[in-house]
Amino acid sequence: MITVAECKKPQSKLRSEKFLTPKKLYLPLSQHTGKPSSCCVKVGDFIEESQVIANQDGYISSYLHAPASGKVIAINAWNNPVLGRSEAIILEPQGVSKKYLPREGIENLTKEKLIEIIAASGIVGMGGAAFPTQVKLKSPKPIDTLIINGCECEPYLTTDHRLMVENLKEIFLGIEIICRIIKPKVVIFAVEENKSDAIKQINLLIHTKKFSLLAARTAVLPSYYPQGGEKQLIYSTTRRKVPGGKLPLDLGCLVHNVATCFAIYEAVYYSKPLIERLVSFCGEALTAPKNIWVKIGTSLKELFDQKIIEFRTEPEKIISGGPMMGTSLDSLDYPILKSTGGFLFLTKGPKELTEGSCLRCARCVDACPMELLPLEYYKRAKKGEYQDLSTFNINDCIECGCCAFSCPAKIPLVHYIKAGKRYAPKNK
Amino acid sequence: MPLKISSSPHFLSKVDTQHLMTQVLVGLIPVICASVYFFGLRAGLLILNCMVTAIATEAVILYLRKKALAITDGSAAVTGLLLALILPPTTKWYAATMGSVFAIFIGKHIFGGLGANIFNPALIARAFLMAAYPKMLTTFSAPIRWLIVKPQQWDSISQATPLVLKKFSQEITPNLDLFIGNISGSLGETSAICIIIGGLYLLIRKIADWRIPLSLIVTVVIISEIGFILRPTNADVLFHLFSGGLLLGALFMATDPATTPITKKGRYIFGIACGALIMVIRYFGGLPEAVMYSILFMNALTPLINRYTLPKAFGR
Ligand code: SF4
Numbered sequence: 219m220i221t222v223a224e225c226k227k228p229q230s231k232l233r234s235e236k237f238l239t240p241k242k243l244y245l246p247l248s249q250h251t252g253k254p255s256s257c258c259v260k261v262g263d264f265i266e267e268s269q270v271i272a273n274q275d276g277y278i279s280s281y282l283h284a285p286a287s288g289k290v291i292a293i294n295a296w297n298n299p300v301l302g303r304s305e306a307i308i309l310e311p312q313g314v315s316k317k318y319l320p321r322e323g324i325e326n327l328t329k330e331k332l333i334e335i336i337a338a339s340g341i342v343g344m345g346g347a348a349f350p351t352q353v354k355l356k357s358p359k360p361i362d363t364l365i366i367n368g369c370e371c372e373p374y375l376t377t378d379h380r381l382m383v384e385n386l387k388e389i390f391l392g393i394e395i396i397c398r399i400i401k402p403k404v405v406i407f408a409v410e411e412n413k414s415d416a417i418k419q420i421n422l423l424i425h426t427k428k429f430s431l432l433a434a435r436t437a438v439l440p441s442y443y444p445q446g447g448e449k450q451l452i453y454s455t456t457r458r459k460v461p462g463g464k465l466p467l468d469l470g471c472l473v474h475n476v477a478t479c480f481a482i483y484e485a486v487y488y489s490k491p492l493i494e495r496l497v498s499f500c501g502e503a504l505t506a507p508k509n510i511w512v513k514i515g516t517s518l519k520e521l522f523d524q525k526i527i528e529f530r531t532e533p534e535k536i537i538s539g540g541p542m543m544g545t546s547l548d549s550l551d552y553p554i555l556k557s558t559g560g561f562l563f564l565t566k567g568p569k570e571l572t573e574g575s576c577l578r579c580a581r582c583v584d585a586c587p588m589e590l591l592p593l594e595y596y597k598r599a600k601k602g603e604y605q606d607l608s609t610f611n612i613n614d615c616i617e618c619g620c621c622a623f624s625c626p627a628k629i630p631l632v633h634y635i636k637a638g639k640r641y642a643p644k645n646k
Numbered sequence: 647m648p649l650k651i652s653s654s655p656h657f658l659s660k661v662d663t664q665h666l667m668t669q670v671l672v673g674l675i676p677v678i679c680a681s682v683y684f685f686g687l688r689a690g691l692l693i694l695n696c697m698v699t700a701i702a703t704e705a706v707i708l709y710l711r712k713k714a715l716a717i718t719d720g721s722a723a724v725t726g727l728l729l730a731l732i733l734p735p736t737t738k739w740y741a742a743t744m745g746s747v748f749a750i751f752i753g754k755h756i757f758g759g760l761g762a763n764i765f766n767p768a769l770i771a772r773a774f775l776m777a778a779y780p781k782m783l784t785t786f787s788a789p790i791r792w793l794i795v796k797p798q799q800w801d802s803i804s805q806a807t808p809l810v811l812k813k814f815s816q817e818i819t820p821n822l823d824l825f826i827g828n829i830s831g832s833l834g835e836t837s838a839i840c841i842i843i844g845g846l847y848l849l850i851r852k853i854a855d856w857r858i859p860l861s862l863i864v865t866v867v868i869i870s871e872i873g874f875i876l877r878p879t880n881a882d883v884l885f886h887l888f889s890g891g892l893l894l895g896a897l898f899m900a901t902d903p904a905t906t907p908i909t910k911k912g913r914y915i916f917g918i919a920c921g922a923l924i925m926v927i928r929y930f931g932g933l934p935e936a937v938m939y940s941i942l943f944m945n946a947l948t949p950l951i952n953r954y955t956l957p958k959a960f961g962r
C-alpha cells in the first residue's frame with residue numbers, strides 16, 4: 219500500500235447540502251455489477267416517485283426506481299460514467315416529491331423478508347463496486363465477521379466521512395438490520411485514522427449499547443491507499459487473506475460500505491428505495507467543493523446549469539470517482555449513478571505524461587497491495603505477448619493504481635494491465 | 647471545454663526518473679567533496695572528465711538510436727560520476743574517457759539502454775579498464791591535502807591501499823584514518839564517513855531501498871567478526887567495513903535499481919550473497935577488487951534470483 223496526498227480538506231468539514239429538483243433524470247439500466255435491469259416502462263408513461271421502472275433481471279442484478287415523479291420522455295443509449303454508454307431511461311420530473319412514512323412492525327420482520335425488502339429497494343454496494351446487496355446478504359456460508367467499511371481511502375472524496383458524521387445513528391440501524399440477517403459473531407467498524415471526528419462518535423455509539431450489535435468494535439486503520447479495498451480491509455482487520463478467485467464469504471467475512479448501510483436503513487425503516495445519494499464535488503477547478511445529496515440520474519451538466527456548483531476556471535480533466543480509480547469523462551453530460559461517490563474537476567492533471575523507460579526500480583512491485591508484478595505485465599502487454607500473463611496472476615489485479623502512482627518513469631501501468639486483462643487467456 | 651481522457655490513476659507521485667537521479671547526485675556530494683579534499687584538484691578534473699564524457703556519449707547514442715534526447719534524466723551523469731569515484735586518483739585522462747564511453751555504450755546501450763542493462767555500467771567499465779590498464783588501475787597515491795600538485799610529484803607519492811597493505815605486509819591502517827578517509831584508494835572510496843552520510847540520505851529519502859545495503863553490511867560484519875574470533879591476526883570488523891569500496895559499493899552500486907532484484911526477498915538474497923562473496927574473495931582470493939567483482943557477479947545472477955523469488959500474489 220502507499221501513502222497519497224489526501225486532499226480531503228476542506229470538504230470533510232462541509233455539511234452536506236441537498237439538490238433534489240433536477241429538470242431531467244438519466245437513468246442507465248446498468249448501474250450495478252451483473253445483468254442490466256429490464257425496463258418495464260414505455261415512453262410517455264407517467265411514473266410515481268419510487269415506482270419500479272426497471273426490473274431485476276436474473277440473480278445478480280438489481281431493481282431501478284424512479285427518483286422523482288414524472289414522464290418518461292425517452293429510452294435510448296446514453297452516457298454512463300462506468301460503461302461509457304448504455305441503455306437508459308430518461309425522465310422529466312413533474313410534481314412534488316413523495317413523503318416516506320415509517321414502516322410498522324420492523325422488529326417482527328423475518329430474515330427472508332428483510333432481504334426481500336433490500337432487494338426490492340434496488341440497493342447495490344455504494345463504495346464503488348455496485349454489487350447487488352441482496353446477493354451478498356444471501357451468503358450460502360456462515361459469516362462470523364461483518365466489516366463496515368468507512369475507510370474512504372481515495373483522495374478528495376468525503377461522502378462516507380460526512381455520512382458518518384451526520385447520519386451515524388441511521389448507519390447503525392442499518393448495520394443492525396444486516397446483523398439480523400447474517401448473525402455475525404463480531405462487527406468491526408473500520409475507519410481510517412484521518413477521520414477522528416467520526417471515530418469519536420462511532421466509539422461513543424458502540425459504548426452506549428443502544429444498538430443490539432454483538433461484540434462490535436472499531437478498527438482505526440492507518441490512512442493508506444487502498445485501505446478500503448475489500449481484500450486489504452479484510453486483511454487489515456482480521457489478518458485473513460482472501461486468495462485470488464475466492465470470495466470474502468469463503469473466509470467468513472462480509473464487507474459493507476457505510477453508505478450501503480444507510481440505504482438499507484432507509485429501505486427498511488421508510489420503504490424508500492435507493493434513489494438518492496451523497497456525492498462529493500471537488501477539485502481546484504470549482505469555486506468551492508461541496509457534498510450534495512442528489513437524485514440518482516441527475517446529470518453533471520444540470521448541476522452547473524442551475525449553479526449548484528460552479529467553475530472557477532476551466533477544468534482540464536473531469537473524473538467520475540476518485541483520482542486513483544475513477545474514469546475520466548469527455549463532457550459534463552454524465553449522470554450520477556448509485557455507485558458514484560464523487561466527481562473531480564482538476565485544473566491541471568499531473569505533469570504532461572511522457573512515458574519513460576522502465577528503470578526496473580521495482581517501486582511498482584513494492585507498492586502493489588496484491589503482491590503482483592506490474593512491470594512484467596507492462597513489458598509483455600507492450601510487446602503484445604499476452605499468453606503468459608495469466609500465469610502471473612494478472613487477473614488478481616484490483617486496478618488500484620498504486621503501481622502507476624509510484625512509477626518514476628510515469629508509465630501508465632494500469633492502462634497496460636487493463637489491455638493485458640482483456641487479451642490474456644482466460645483459462646486460469 | 648477540451649477535456650483530457652486517460653486511464654486511472656489520475657494522481658501520480660512527484661518522484662520521477664530525473665528526481666531519482668538528481669537525488670543520487672546529491673547523495674554523492676559529500677563523497678565528491680572528500681575526494682577533492684584528499685586528492686586535490688586532479689580528482690575534480692577526473693570527475694568532470696567522466697561525467698562530461700558519459701553525458702556526451704549518451705547524447706550521441708540516443709541520437710543514433712533515434713530516441714528522445716533524455717539526457718536530462720540524469721542517468722548518464724550518475725554513471726559517469728560513479729565510475730570516476732571508483733578510479734584511482736592517478737588514472738590518466740584518456741583511460742577515464744575510454745571507461746566512460748565504455749560504461750554508456752557497452753554497459754548500458756548494448757543491452758537496450760536505461761533500465762535494460764544487466765551489469766552496473768560503472769562497475770563493468772571499471773572491470774574493463776582493469777583489463778586494459780592493470781597497472782594504472784592498481785596504483786594508488788597517498789592522500790595529499792593541497793589542491794594543485796605537479797604530475798611528477800603524483801607518481802612519487804604512490805602508496806598501497808589499506809587492503810593491499812593488510813594482505814601483503816600485515817600492516818593495519820588505523821581505523822580512524824579509514825573512517826575519515828586519510829588513506830590511499832579510489833577517489834570516492836576513502837572516506838567512510840562521507841559515504842555513510844550520503845548513503846543515509848538516499849535511504850532516508852527512499853531513493854534507494856535499504857534491503858540490499860543492510861543485508862550486505864550485516865553479512866560482512868558477521869563474517870568478519872567470526873573470522874576475527876577464529877584468527878585474531880585477521881583484520882577486525884571495522885577495518886573490513888571501512889576499507890576498499892565496501893561502503894560505496896553497498897550504498898551506491900548494489901542499490902542500482904536496474905541490475906538488482908525486483909523482489910524484496912530477492913534483494914535480501916542479493917545483499918547477503920554479495921557480502922559473503924566479498925569476504926570470501928578478501929580472505930582467500932588474490933584480487934584486490936572484491937566488491938566490484940562480487941556485485942558484478944551478483945548482477946549476472948539477478949534474473950535467476952528474480953525467477954525464484956517471485957511473489958505468489960496476495961493470498962495465493
Ligand atoms: S498491479 Fe494492480 S493491484 Fe497491483 S498496484 Fe497495480 S493496479 Fe494495484
Ligand code: SF4
Pocket residue numbers: 575576577578579580581582583592593596621624625626627628629631
Ligand atoms: S515503477 Fe515503473 S520504472 Fe520502476 S520497475 Fe515499475 S514500471 Fe519500471
